[in-house]
Amino acid sequence: MNKIVAYCAMAFVAVLASCQGLLPSQTEITEPELREHIAFLASDSLKGRKPGTTYDRIAAKYVKDELAKSGLKLLGQNGYQFFDLIVKQHPGENTLAINGKELVYGTDFSVLPLSSNSEAESVVCFAGYGFHYTADDILWNDYYPINARGKWVLILRGDPEIDNPNSPYSNQSGDKDKALIAADQGAIGVLLVSGTSYDSDDKLYKMEEKAFSVGIPVFHVTRATANMILKNNGLTIEQAEATLNKTKSPISVETNTLVSGTSELTNEIKSTQNVVALIEGTNEALKDEYIVIGAHYDHLGMGGHESSSRMPDTTAVHNGADDNASGVAALLEVAQKLAKDKPKRSILFVAFSSEELGLIGSQKFVNEGPISTSNMVAMLNMDMVGRLMDSTLQVGGTQTALETERYIDSLVHPYPLKLAKSPEGYGPSDHASFYSMNVPVLFFSTGAHTDYHTPFDDADKINLKGLSIVSNYVYDIAYALANSNTKLTFNEAGPKSKPTRHGRGLKVKLGIMPDVNQGENNGLRVIAVTPGNPAALGGIKNNDIITAINGKPVNNIQDYMYRLSELKAGITISVEIKRGNEAHIKLIQL
Numbered sequence: 173m174n175k176i177v178a179y180c181a182m183a184f185v186a187v188l189a190s191c192q193g194l195l196p197s198q199t200e201i202t203e204p205e206l207r208e209h210i211a212f213l214a215s216d217s218l219k220g221r222k223p224g225t226t227y228d229r230i231a232a233k234y235v236k237d238e239l240a241k242s243g244l245k246l247l248g249q250n251g252y253q254f255f256d257l258i259v260k261q262h263p264g265e266n267t268l269a270i271n272g273k274e275l276v277y278g279t280d281f282s283v284l285p286l287s288s289n290s291e292a293e294s295v296v297c298f299a300g301y302g303f304h305y306t307a308d309d310i311l312w313n314d315y316y317p318i319n320a321r322g323k324w325v326l327i328l329r330g331d332p333e334i335d336n337p338n339s340p341y342s343n344q345s346g347d348k349d350k351a352l353i354a355a356d357q358g359a360i361g362v363l364l365v366s367g368t369s370y371d372s373d374d375k376l377y378k379m380e381e382k383a384f385s386v387g388i389p390v391f392h393v394t395r396a397t398a399n400m401i402l403k404n405n406g407l408t409i410e411q412a413e414a415t416l417n418k419t420k421s422p423i424s425v426e427t428n429t430l431v432s433g434t435s436e437l438t439n440e441i442k443s444t445q446n447v448v449a450l451i452e453g454t455n456e457a458l459k460d461e462y463i464v465i466g467a468h469y470d471h472l473g474m475g476g477h478e479s480s481s482r483m484p485d486t487t488a489v490h491n492g493a494d495d496n497a498s499g500v501a502a503l504l505e506v507a508q509k510l511a512k513d514k515p516k517r518s519i520l521f522v523a524f525s526s527e528e529l530g531l532i533g534s535q536k537f538v539n540e541g542p543i544s545t546s547n548m549v550a551m552l553n554m555d556m557v558g559r560l561m562d563s564t565l566q567v568g569g570t571q572t573a574l575e576t577e578r579y580i581d582s583l584v585h586p587y588p589l590k591l592a593k594s595p596e597g598y599g600p601s602d603h604a605s606f607y608s609m610n611v612p613v614l615f616f617s618t619g620a621h622t623d624y625h626t627p628f629d630d631a632d633k634i635n636l637k638g639l640s641i642v643s644n645y646v647y648d649i650a651y652a653l654a655n656s657n658t659k660l661t662f663n664e665a666g667p668k669s670k671p672t673r674h675g676r677g678l679k680v681k682l683g684i685m686p687d688v689n690q691g692e693n694n695g696l697r698v699i700a701v702t703p704g705n706p707a708a709l710g711g712i713k714n715n716d717i718i719t720a721i722n723g724k725p726v727n728n729i730q731d732y733m734y735r736l737s738e739l740k741a742g743i744t745i746s747v748e749i750k751r752g753n754e755a756h757i758k759l760i761q762l
Contacts, residue, residue: 199508199509199511199512200509201505201506201508201509201640201643201644201647202505202640203636203637203639203640205501205504205505205508206501206502206505206634206636206639206640206643207631207634207636209238209497209500209501209504209505210493210497210498210501210558210631210634211631212234213231213234213469213492213493213497213500213501214491214492214493214497214629214630214631215491215631216489216491218230218231219473219474219489220471220472220473220474220475220489220490220491220492221469221470221471221473221492222470222471222472222473222474223257223259223442223444223470223525223526223528223529223532223533224257224259224442224443224444225442225473227473228444228470228525229445231469231470232252232444232445232447232469232523232525235447235469235500235504235523236250236251236252236447236449238504238508239251239447239449239504239507239521240449242504242507242508242511243511243512244449244450244451244507244511244521245449245450245451245452246448246449246450247448247449247450247520247542248446248448248542251447251448251449252445252446252447252448253445253446253447253448253536253537253540253541253542254443254444254445255443255444255445255446255532255533255536255540256441256442256443257441257442257443257444257526257529257532258285258382258383258384258439258440258441259382259440259441259442260382260439260440261285261379261382261383261437261438261439261440262379262437262438263277263282263283263379263436263437263438264289264436264437264438265434265436266281266282266283266391266433266434266435266436267432267433267434268280268281268391268393268431268432268433268434269431269432269433270397270400270401270429270430270431271429271430272430275393275397278376279376279394280393280394280396280397281363281376281391281392281393281394281397282376282377282378282379282391282392283377283379283389283390283391283392283435283436283437284347284351284364284377284383284390284391284392285379285381285382285383285437286347286348286351286383286384286385286386286390287385287386287388287389287390287391287435287437288385288386288387288388288389288390288435289385289435289436289437290388290389290434290435291389291432291433291434291435292324292360292361292388292389292431292432292433293430293431293432293433294322294323294324294360294361294430294431295323295324295426295427295428295429295430295431296323296324296325296326296363296401296427296429296430296431297318297319297320297323297324297325297326297424297425297426297427298325298326298327298401298402298405298407298412298423298424298425298426298427299314299315299318299320299325299326299327299354299424300314300327300328300412300416300422300423300424301314301327301328301330301331301332301341301344301345301350301416302314302325302327302328302344302350302353302354303331303341303344303353303422304344304353304356304357305344309340310340310341312341312420312421312422313422314327314422314424315353315357315424316422316424317424318424318425318426319426320354320357320358320359321357321358321359322358322359322360323359323360323426324359324360324361324362324363324431324433325354325357325359325361325362325363326363326365326393326398326401326402327350327354327362327363327364327365328364328365328366328367328370328409328412328413328416329347329350329364329365329366329367329370329371330345330366330367330369330370331344331345332416332417332420334369334370335734335737337667337730337734338666338667342667342669343668343669346669347364347390348383348386350362350364351364351386351388351390352386354388355386355387355388359388360388360389361388361389361390361391361431361433362388362389362390362391363391363392363393363398363401363431364377364390364391364392364393365392365393365394365395365397365398365409366392366395367395367409367410367412367413368395368410368413369413369417370413374394374395376392376394377392381530382529385437389433389434389435390435391433391435395408395409395410400429401427401429401431402425402427402429403429404427404428404429405425405427407423407425444470444525444526444533445525446522446523446524446525446533446534446536446537446541447469447522447523448520448521448522448537448541448542449507449520449521450518450519450520450521451507451510451511451515451518451519451521452518453515453516453517453518453519453654454514454515454516455516455517458516458517458657459516459517459518460518460547461517461518461547461548461549461659462517462518462519462520462543462547462548462549463515463517463518463519463520463548463549463550463551463552463650463653463654464519464520464521464522464548464550464551464552464606464611465503465506465507465519465520465521465522465551465552465554465646465650466503466521466522466523466524466534466551466552466553466554466602466603467496467499467500467502467503467523467524467553467554467555467602468496468499468500468523468524468525468526468527468528468533468534468555468601468602469496469497469500469523469524469525470524470525470526470527470528470529470533471490471491471492471495471496471497471528472490472492472528472625473490474487474488474489474490475487475488475490475627479528480528480625481625481626482624482625482626482685482700482702483626483627486626486627488627489627490625490626490627490629491627491629491630491631492629493558493629493630493631493633493634494556494557494558494559494618494621494623494624494629494633494634495555495556495624495625495629496527496554496555496556497558497631498554498556498557498558498559498634498639499553499554499555499556499557499558500523501558501639501643502554502557502639502642502643502646503521503523503554505643506643506646506647506650507519507521509647510647510650510651510654513651515651515654515655516654516655517549517653517654517655518654519650519654520543520548522534522537522541524537524602527555527601527602531601531602531604531605533602534602534603534604534605534606535605537605538605538606538608538609538611545606545609545610545611548606548611549611549612549653549659549660550573550611550612550613550614550653550660551603551606551607551611551612551613551614552613552614552616552646552649552650553601553602553603553606553613553614553615553616554616554617554642554646555601555602555615555616555617556617556618556619556620556624557616557617557618557639557642557643558618558634558635558638558639559618559619559621559633559634559635559638560618560635560637560638560639560641560642561618561619561635561638562590563588563589563590564589564590564591564592564618564619565589565590565591565592565616565617565618565642565645566592566594566615566616566617566618566619567580567591567592567593567594567614567615567616568593568594568596568597568599568603568613568614568615568617569594569595569596569597569599569603569607569612569613569614569615569665570593570594570595570614570665571595571596571663571665572595572597572607572612572613572614572662572663572664572665573612573660573661573662573663574660574661574663575658575660575661576612576614576660577593579649579652579653580593580614580649583645583648583649583652584645587641587644587645588641589641589642589645594615595665595666596665596666596667597612597613597664597665597666597668598666598667598668598669599615599688600688601615601617603615607668608668608669610662610664611662612660612662612663614649616642616646618635618638618642619687620685620687620688620699621699622685622699622700622714624685624699624700680706680736680739680740680741680762681705681706681736682705682706682707682712682736682747682760682762683701683702683704683705683706683707683708684698684699684700684701684702684705684707684712685698685699685700685701685702686698686699686729686732687699687729688729693727693728694717694719694727695717695718695719695726695727695750696717696718696726696727696728696729696731696732697715697716697717697718698712698713698714698715698716698717698718698749699714699715700714701713701714706760706761706762707747707760709760709761710747710758710759710760710761711758712747712749712758712760713751715751716749716750716751717749717750717751718732718747718748718749719748719749719750719755720746720747720748721735721736721739721745721746721747721748722735722745722746723746723748739762740762741762742762743761743762744759744760744761744762745759745760745762746758746759746760747759747760
């Protein structure tokens with residue numbers, strides 16, 4: 173879109189919003205208003221609401237204007253929380269040398285997207301897994317007694333329990349975690365290496381993800397390269413990893429090996445924004461406590477291979493009517509209704525950008541938003557709430573507060589809803605960012621479907637009556653939480669971060685879209701099967717329920733991912749499924 177057309181589009185939205193403001197405001201949640209919001213946000217003219225585009229800004233302005241029209245107070249910069257977004261990232265000229273011997277990029281080492289554009293030269297110290305735990309529950313400090321200040325640090329990727337989804341080390345097992353800890357210890361550069369347990373193939377990192385710099389060079393080196401660094405210390409990466417995994421205590425050494433390196437990345441950065449508005453509480457004792465109601469408004473734009481479209485070869489508008497114009501429509505209607513209620517606690521409404529890129533907007537909000545997470549009583553998140561089927565509403569985070577289930581069970585009775593509960597606080601949407609900060613969360617979704625992340629997620633497929641029911645139910649919960657004289661009691665329910673992805677877990681795929689939001693624990697439902705992939709070739713179909721792989725039970729998405737992590741390409745596996753009331757075994761060639 174050229175600038176003239178873009179400005180015209182923006183002007184049209186402004187005129188439309190101002191004209192709508194002349195109309196009397198509805199205070200009930202209605203199907204016509206839900207339809208109107210979704211029709212606008214999921215229209216072809218908004219081109220899929222890709223973050224950092226003109227259409228992203230038009231969508232944000234629509235949401236902001238609707239919240240203002242309902243009488244909410246706009247926070248931030250006239251209702252916006254702006255932040256930068258890396259849309260493309262490419263490696264530039266990267267060099268690395270050991271004792272003057274030049275290494276080959278792509279063969280001996282690669283650069284990570286969180287690296288800075290800088291150069292460094294110094295000796296290297298080996299800091300095991302790069303942990304820096306000092307609390308009583310975990311005493312493991314890889315930086316004692318070595319001195320990392322002004323030096324390169326060589327660090328093993330992952331942790332000693334890499335196949336344990338509840339590993340106690342998971343919050344320091346990611347590449348970025350390790351790099352940040354090293355920088356805090358004064359290191360001038362980081363060399364990450366994969367042990368054999370982490371990745372037996374020792375594949376170098378490829379520029380598949382985008383990240384902001386941690387301020388120092390960060391390279392991924394092969395085990396052969398790392399062993400060159402440790403040679404004079406009589407230590408190998410293989411030996412170190414085996415001992416660390418067995419003893420779970422530090423092995424840290426300083427070397428005399430001199431490493432010099434230059435890191436360079438080219439970033440294309442654009443700006444996007446969250447939308448933030450407030451209903452101020454009326455009770456002097458409670459108004460500084462906040463209920464957060466959120467939904468992401470971004471989607472995949474025109475799709476393509478650089479998006480998470482399930483049809484990457486098709487360039488077309490990914491309208492995202494259910495994902496997540498439905499959640500935003502519900503948010504706007506709930507805000508409109510709550511605005512007239514004058515709740516005791518304050519209620520914060522946030523429409524997040526860049527959820528599809530990795531919860532970037534919600535992470536920005538919890539870290540730099542206008543309200544501290546310590547003042548948040550609860551966060552209610554609506555993502556894909558427009559396809560209510562069989563009256564089943566999935567509710568995640570039901571055990572992130574001791575009192576949560578009492579609320580959701582007592583308030584559901586007026587509605588024709590069956591609740592599929594999931595206790596965990598971490599999940600595939602923006603509520604995960606709040607749970608990681610000890611905020612009780614509830615995640616509402618009507619579940620995935622075959623149109624998910626395709627150009628076929630259109631407005632005419634929304635169940636407006638179902639969306640109205642869900643919106644009113646969320647309103648009732650928000651109203652009750654905002655007016656209760658007691659706060660929720662946070663309860664940790666599952667890990668607070670995404671399980672670390674490593675080489676072993678990425679070797680094979682069946683080619684299915686699993687139901688990651690299902691509330692039951694009796695198998696993994698297959699929402700869609702990708703043609704030409706192992707599952708399709710082996711006879712697995714949509715709506716089959718996977719119950720076992722190679723005779724080992726699969727009860728949920730975590731079981732499924734762990735079973736895949738044990739497999740290798742080229743082998744044949746048995747997959748047990750339920751199809752209706754019948755049990756089948758399929759032989760799948762990976």
